[in-house]
Structure formats: C-alpha cells, structure tokens
Amino acid sequence: MLSVHRVMGSETEFGLSQPGNPRANPMRDSARVVDAYAGPRGLRSSQNFWDFATESPLADARGFFMNIADADSSQLTHVPAEDVEAQYLANVVTENGARYYVDHAHPEYSSPEVLTPRDLVAYDRAGDLVALASVRALEKSGEPVNLYKNNTDSKGSSYGTHENYLVDRGVDFDDIVAGLIPFFVTRQILCGSGRVGIGREGESAGFQISSRADFFEAEVGLETTLRRPIVNTRDEPHADPAKYRRLHVIIGDATMAEPATLVRFGSTSLVLGLIEAGLAPRLELADPLQALWDVSHDLDLAAELPLSDGSTMTALQVQEAYYSACAQHAGDDEDTASVLAEWRRFLDGLAEDPRSLADSIDWVAKWVLLESYREREGIDWDHPKLALVDVQYHDVRPEKGLFHKLEQAGRIRRLTTDAEVEAAVTAAPEGTRAYLRSLAITRFSADLVAASWDSLVLNAGDFGVVRLPMSEPLKGTRALLEDRLSGIETSAGLLEALGVDRLKTKND
Amino acid sequence: MSSQEQVQKDHSAGGGEPPVDPPEAVQGQINTQNVDSILDEIDGVLETNAEEFVRNFVQKGGQ
Numbered sequence: 328m329l330s331v332h333r334v335m336g337s338e339t340e341f342g343l344s345q346p347g348n349p350r351a352n353p354m355r356d357s358a359r360v361v362d363a364y365a366g367p368r369g370l371r372s373s374q375n376f377w378d379f380a381t382e383s384p385l386a387d388a389r390g391f392f393m394n395i396a397d398a399d400s401s402q403l404t405h406v407p408a409e410d411v412e413a414q415y416l417a418n419v420v421t422e423n424g425a426r427y428y429v430d431h432a433h434p435e436y437s438s439p440e441v442l443t444p445r446d447l448v449a450y451d452r453a454g455d456l457v458a459l460a461s462v463r464a465l466e467k468s469g470e471p472v473n474l475y476k477n478n479t480d481s482k483g484s485s486y487g488t489h490e491n492y493l494v495d496r497g498v499d500f501d502d503i504v505a506g507l508i509p510f511f512v513t514r515q516i517l518c519g520s521g522r523v524g525i526g527r528e529g530e531s532a533g534f535q536i537s538s539r540a541d542f543f544e545a546e547v548g549l550e551t552t553l554r555r556p557i558v559n560t561r562d563e564p565h566a567d568p569a570k571y572r573r574l575h576v577i578i579g580d581a582t583m584a585e586p587a588t589l590v591r592f593g594s595t596s597l598v599l600g601l602i603e604a605g606l607a608p609r610l611e612l613a614d615p616l617q618a619l620w621d622v623s624h625d626l627d628l629a630a631e632l633p634l635s636d637g638s639t640m641t642a643l644q645v646q647e648a649y650y651s652a653c654a655q656h657a658g659d660d661e662d663t664a665s666v667l668a669e670w671r672r673f674l675d676g677l678a679e680d681p682r683s684l685a686d687s688i689d690w691v692a693k694w695v696l697l698e699s700y701r702e703r704e705g706i707d708w709d710h711p712k713l714a715l716v717d718v719q720y721h722d723v724r725p726e727k728g729l730f731h732k733l734e735q736a737g738r739i740r741r742l743t744t745d746a747e748v749e750a751a752v753t754a755a756p757e758g759t760r761a762y763l764r765s766l767a768i769t770r771f772s773a774d775l776v777a778a779s780w781d782s783l784v785l786n787a788g789d790f791g792v793v794r795l796p797m798s799e800p801l802k803g804t805r806a807l808l809e810d811r812l813s814g815i816e817t818s819a820g821l822l823e824a825l826g827v828d829r830l831k832t833k834n835d
Numbered sequence: 836m837s838s839q840e841q842v843q844k845d846h847s848a849g850g851g852e853p854p855v856d857p858p859e860a861v862q863g864q865i866n867t868q869n870v871d872s873i874l875d876e877i878d879g880v881l882e883t884n885a886e887e888f889v890r891n892f893v894q895k896g897g898q
Contacts, residue, residue, distance in 0.1 A: 340897045349891035432895035486897025551898040715885040
C-alpha cells in the first residue's frame, strides 16, 4: 500500500536585496544574513563547522562520476579555503536540526528531515521565520537586507527551491526518470508559484504558471546551476549508499501557500511510491522540455502535449493518470488520505475554474491579484508595478509580503498555526536523526567540532575526537534516544549511551 | 536606509492600518471574490517606486 510517509526535506535559496544599494556584494550579504541569525543564538558559523567528508556533488546516479576538471566551479559544494569567496561561507546548524548557510550568492535554509508532508509544511515555513529573524536583526544595521522566497529576478538568473526524498536504492534509476518526467512536467499546475514575464529575462510580456520552467534545458543531468535538468542525477544520499538514494528534485517553485506545499511534497512522495512498486503510469512525452514550457505558458490549461505514441494529453489529464494510480494503491493512513483529498480538490478546481483555487495555489493567487491590478489601473503586463507585485508577493516580512497580506486577510487557506511554526524553529522533528543533530547543537555544543546531515564530530574527552556516523535517517529519533540520554550532559556520556566503545590497545 | 523604505515607514507611522490578526479558523470562510477590497490595503505596503525597485532587483544565479 502506498503512503506519503517518507524521509523528506526542502531547501530554499532566498533572493536578497540591500535597499538603495543594488551594487552590494550578495555573497557578503548572504554571510551577514546567516551570521545575523547565528550570533544572537550562540550558534557557530563557519565553513569548517560543516563536515563535508561524505559530500559527493559530482557523483551521478546513472553510475559514474563527473571529472572535476569538467565541472563548473558552481557545481562544487566546498570552496577551497584559499579561495577569496571562502571568507563568506557561513555554515550553521540551527536548533531544529536544519542547515542555514551561504549557497553561491544566496542564503539557504535546508529543512531538517521529516517524515510527512504535513511536517514538511511546518519545517519549510519555519525556514521563512529564520529568514525573517535575519532581516529583523539586520534592520538595525547600517546595511539592511531584505529576503524573498522566490526563484528568479526575471533578468536571466534563477535560484532554487529543492526537494529531497529518500528512495529505495534497489529501484532502477531509469525507471525513476521515466516515471517522474511526465509527472514533473505537469505538476506545476498544482504548485507553480507564478511569474510575470515569459522567457528567462522576461523578454515577452505576460504571466506564466511556473517561476522556474523557462530555466530548464535538459531532461536528465547532474548540473543544478546550468543546463538545469528536469530530473537531477546528483547521487549524494547523505545516508547508507547501499540502501538509499536521495532524490534531489530541482524543478519545483518556492511555494508560500501551505496547501500547495503539502500537495507538492505529498503527490511526489506518492508517485515515488508508485515507481518503487512498478506501478507508475506508462506515459512518455514526445518532447518533455517543450511540454514543460508549453504547460507553464498556458493559463487555460488546454495545451495538448504530444506523447511518443502519437496521441496527446493535457497537463490535467496527465495529472489525473498519476492521481488515479496513486489513489487506487494508497493505504488509508490519515496523512495519505489528506494529501489525496487536497490533490483531488486541486484537480477538480483546476478543471472547473482555476480561479476557484486562489486560496490554495500561489500561481492562481498571484494571477488573480495581478489581473485585479491590471483591470483597476488599466495597465498592461509589461508595467513595472506588476513586476513589483510579483517580487513583493514573496517578501518574508509579514508587513510587506503580499502573500502574507493575503493570508492574514483570510484569503489563503492555512494548515499550520503560528505557534506550531514558531515551535518548529527551535524543536527538531522527532521521528528522524534530525532529533539527534538538534540535541548535539543544543545540549553538547561545547564539544561539537562539526556536523552534517549524516555525521557528528565530537571532542569527547577520553574518547578523543570521534566522528559519529548517522547513516540511518530513521535512527537518532526521540523514541530511541530520549530516555537513554536523559540526564547526560557530556559528549563522552552521549557516546557511551549510544554504545560506542573506545578501541583499546593490547599491550600483552 | 533608502528613501523608499523611509517613506514607507512614515506612511505606516502616520495613522496607517493596524496589523491584521490572522483569523482563528480560516477554513470555510475563504473569500476569493472581491479582491478589490484587498488592493487598497496592498497599495499601502507596495514599494513606492516600482520601476526603481524592479530595476534594482538583480540576483546572481543559484542552483
């Protein structure tokens, strides 16, 4: 039986601007953003604090490594210390087990690992509060920085909102690619964030469904910063590589509306379950990239997408095929049922009148808002005010962000409460190793030398410096650790409680 | 601080609207019609010089 339950996480690269100073160095400002959060909370921030030992950004899921000489420098996740940019590489593990750091020229929040799409919504949104706290801290500085949870400046640059899903290593990667491409090409109608302008630099006036679609140029590939592919092959599981893949999804938009985030992660988790079970619909688009762009540019949702067998389907029909297969094989747990109900509601609403979903899907909410402005002011799509509305929709400040204004006015459905999201900023998810990572940050920080998704490096007294692997994402949970670690305050005590034995030299 | 931001601050300090509390239970009372009434509120928070803001919103590429 399929379930939405799966280890997953989100990554948000925030757009940033220093008001009145467009020439500000974005790497420096990104580091200031991260440090402004870390400093007051006593969190350590340096590149060396992240344990890069298991990172492998050039490992390709198709079974080979890209030669480092062939890689663009933007593909590397670790900048050599002598590089002048290294001074700006702030790296923080936050109290909830997330990573907050400088990725290229953007501050990025990578959520802790969670088990359900509903928890993902809370922990993804907790990242927006982390970003907001940075903005607030810098407001008092001479160089304030504003942050935007969006994906493009419509001047040729795009930056990512990524999703990560733990997938069974036993599944053939070709099956993952074949099963995902038609789903990803059409998923944007459920969870696109909308964008003013068509083309990477907004060459044509107008509005489109996805903020990212125009920046994709390949069907499958390793790159994330150039020649972006619909399915990314980065094979860096951050877990036991013999058992797991981490599917790194780079094609999504930054969703603000909670129902859209829920459906984005929930539907994808179910479709991965279909693929793992060999039950994915047998659909093959004749030209996936053209279809991706066509779907994004078609607000009527009427475009007929050519299939390899000579027939055609609309984006809604492709989504119906995936929904039906998932619904047919789904178990009846509550989390799965709520995702399927929302997915169904989205498909029905989109078929009837997309505008009925202005309370649930960002591209629709933004589109309805923009159309109202256009009508009231008699302006066309190339008017700068509409481009401003597009950017400001994503401002993380509740008093400035237009999404937040709509949500505060009760025009966007909400799944979480303020209290729940605030708690998620400092308390880790309980059902994954994020719980142990969070404990290390909050209780054993004095001894913590470095951390990463799948390791802790502790300076543990008589043990010496110990690297504790966390290659099982479902270990290190509250259920496994809370009692065992009760009252333990030293890292040596932590290691003993976890059953780590010190190697002894035999002298006899 | 830019003049844009300063103008905005002055605007809200000068008897602007009080912060809106999020509704207790949003489900079931969603208003997707009558967007016009929200336009006035949004006008009050939009950056004042749209052209300058949009021109200056330049990002470096990311992932």
